[in-house]
Amino acid sequence: MEVKKGNSKIGEFKPIDLLACAAAREVRDGEIVFAGTGLPMLAIMLAQHTQAPTSVCIYESGSIDGRPIDLPTSVADARCSYQAAVAHGLTDVFEQLQSGKVDLAYLGGAEVDLYGNINTTFMGGPTGKRLTGSGGNTDIHSLAKRSVLIMPQINQKRRFVERVSYITSPGWRIPHWPDQEWVPKQEVYGPAFHGGPAAVISDMGVYRFDENGKMYLDTFHPGFTPEDCRDNCCFELNISRVKGETITPTYEELDLLRNTIDPEGIIIK
Amino acid sequence: MEVKKGNSKIGEFKPIDLLACAAAREVRDGEIVFAGTGLPMLAIMLAQHTQAPTSVCIYESGSIDGRPIDLPTSVADARCSYQAAVAHGLTDVFEQLQSGKVDLAYLGGAEVDLYGNINTTFMGGPTGKRLTGSGGNTDIHSLAKRSVLIMPQINQKRRFVERVSYITSPGWRIPHWPDQEWVPKQEVYGPAFHGGPAAVISDMGVYRFDENGKMYLDTFHPGFTPEDCRDNCCFELNISRVKGETITPTYEELDLLRNTIDPEGIIIK
Amino acid sequence: MARPKIVSLSEAIGQIQNGDMLTFGGFTVWRRPMAAIYELIRQKKRNLHLVEVNGGTHDDMLVGAGCVEIWESSWSGHELYGKFGGNLARKIEKNEILYEDWAHIHVLNRLTAGAKGLPFLPTYSAMGSDILNPENDNLGKAGLRDGSNPHIGKYKYVIYKEPFTHSEIVLVPAAKPDWCITHVQMAGKEGTVRVEGLKFSDQEVIKASKHNIIIAEQVVPEEYLRREPTQNMLPGYLVDYIVELPWGAHPTGLFGAYEPDGPFINNFFNATRTQEGFDQWAEEWIFGVKDFQEYLSKLGITRLEALRANPSLGYSSTLKRG
């Protein structure tokens, strides 16, 4: 069946479709990409079906460049290893990460702050609500060249904060232990500095980081205004550099998501 | 064909047979043994056919518990991996060595000294004759619980010295770098001290090490006297603790060596 | 070093003492030794010290059952089947458990150092995070870094200005658990171990541990495994006990054999929102059955068969997931 050309309009896509497409567009062809469970899997698979056919997906459990014919539901899912180049384990992929071979990584979190620090451990700090903890989140955010955070924001203003209540994963400005002085990431990481947070993609807009490592609004999703995005952050978001509206999913992208990548409707309910 | 019982007499075995049998007798059943090319392969295979059926042989190239049906001619020989439990690589077996899992190791050398230091790098020190260098000799001698050296001695007095001209592999007394003070091995190795040289087996006798880590004569081979052994060392060998003559190969051991282990006559010419 | 003993599950687990340090093979909700977890709880082990690369359904059960005094890992949850470790979260929030948070690489390095006979390994991971905030050195704050416990490092970590490039790098201390329990697809009669699919960090955590219990989906002829030594993970002398137990990883998944039982795990997660909820769940699924066989009978063949993997894929092609 022939798929319509061009970009879809409001009402023709769900928020999650736009999230997946915006995330997928961060991948450049040939890049080595670390992905986690859920939306990141949709994003990398969509990128491989569109502008980045030779990009490679690594899952932290150890599978490299799998070609799943069914959507995995966890990074250790047997589906991840289908037609993979290599399926060993954690030491193999984490040493590639630490040695700077990972170009892009998708991450999520309960909180993100102005400098791209991520919290997946405690909402409200060690006396607050306990979450899963880091897993590979801190390793990947510490050592990948670029990370892309995928976050819910609508009615979740508390997730976009001036400073996260617990730094699970280090962003562009971080404390230097033990003296606690806040310094740019590069000063702490030295020769192991490969990069840092490149974008935050929410259900309201796409955010990037400036020369000083501070978050700013790059594009806002259709149906929202830059002010909506700013008002849904707990800090004073810079909206002065906004480029315009986020490009909507193409009909081809929507077709790939629904009929090829997630036909079972596991992530895209 | 029925194999004669009992021990062979002089003239019924070659010097190399006695070397192989004396070396094989060092293995206790169930031990994890590191072996190298040549005589050590005969020794461990003979031990597995006699008193140590469940002992395990590791080759430093990575094969573990192989059950060769043809004698290997190097530690990376495909024959080493035949019916092996595991065949990975160097990292696997060297980390087992460093963590103290290796009970016994067979080594050779160009020189051995009073304290069991081994030289496989330079005869006469760095300005002398260049040999192969260490390979795994120093790793294994440093980290195995017991090592057994197999050395030629007849007309090779220069190989048994007061102090080796280059310490490739550390014995019971060694220099502490950088201050060069000679101290017992245990002081240098601390928590990584697993043991050290247990025996030197030559074509003249079997030597062991006393409480102070000094070599002494344990048994002399048939046809030699303790004095012969002492006179074939460049240092004053302690022969006061000698137990007697080295037990000769049994007819069964000779049969195993010639008809089962090395029927091609690769080592036992 | 003798050959491993092939024993019953209760006999193997009976060797583990209260207060021992434990780790496990597998990854989150995959290839976890669940039958052994149930038996640890049935045998009422106490004061266990867990050190794991990551947790999952298995460690949250031990925590809920009161078996765990100290939890050290990077993560606890149930993947898509449960947002976080319910029992662990509740006990942390109520200060009812000692815990230490780590990065994945930190725990991996700690156990790899143990496997290599090294006192530490270095990494650049997580510098600048609150994982390394001295305020969050919980075992230190509890006064447990005084050297009296051989399983607790004198320091959580040390930042070392290394001499070669003058960078600052994190040194984490070796961990050497008393026991590692690992579920695998196959073990030979002499103890050679084969894992199919991803190995995760099994080689590292098994070699780091003083004693090993291998739960094998199937025990096979040793000679069969030795035909392909490059495909085997471990020689038998690293294994103390072997237990043969089909379906022994349920409700977690086993590559090539069966899928995780998502609804079962999700039901467990929902029960763990309260201690009472967990206790009822444990009464039904752990204490309410005599042993793992009875547990399997209670689950029933229909439920188990629905999880079975398609050999051409390594996973089920029929399981309803959407």
Added chain:
Amino acid sequence: MARPKIVSLSEAIGQIQNGDMLTFGGFTVWRRPMAAIYELIRQKKRNLHLVEVNGGTHDDMLVGAGCVEIWESSWSGHELYGKFGGNLARKIEKNEILYEDWAHIHVLNRLTAGAKGLPFLPTYSAMGSDILNPENDNLGKAGLRDGSNPHIGKYKYVIYKEPFTHSEIVLVPAAKPDWCITHVQMAGKEGTVRVEGLKFSDQEVIKASKHNIIIAEQVVPEEYLRREPTQNMLPGYLVDYIVELPWGAHPTGLFGAYEPDGPFINNFFNATRTQEGFDQWAEEWIFGVKDFQEYLSKLGITRLEALRANPSLGYSSTLKRG
């Protein structure tokens, strides 16, 4: 990161510059990239810096041909086919080459550190040996540890009193060669690499290197290798160039394919007792043939077929060895 290019041997070796640091896959006289060694010599590479877990027939040829300025390894020889590296020994004795002696674990750690993106790794190996005698820090004595050469550590090693157990331990600096050349049984069209039999330290040395050349006995369909991802060693993005070259490891051995050519290696070793002897040997076997195909033709089918492995064993059941 693009896919690897499948190129000719001369094109791949043409990428290597004088002065580059090189390492190689394989172990002593097994699975060495000999065709590439011959081509390096034919292309008259100079001032190469070799860093290897161990040497063998291959590195002694490079040394004899005057390609090597610095040799760093733990060993050089030909197993039972030649007592030591004749060219290396002669040049060391005549002070015609810079060399640094290491333990096996030292070089393995140096390259593993490179692979892990770490500045060093620790080990207890060889403490108290003359390998660590400051007097034998040859590169230091030559003034090469001044930081001007990124491939030469500021220190040969550092003895570190570690804070966790207060033991002294040896830290060796990372090595990151410009090139690693590895001979393997199979590579896929997208660069996935499979090694059959022992892997030795190939994963570590390949990952440590900035660029990789894989010489494949056979190039196979990518899909074929991907049916069993647990059996593959590397993904294609770590490989720069692939060269398909049957018998490319001769005279060293290739598991499952062919035995080392003992008499050939022994003849080479005997020739290396003098420089003139080596030069004549090289004239006949390297410069006297146009390329590797001509080398194989000169060896002849009878000689090569006599080395072929029996697939049921992985080695030859007919080769005369006694």
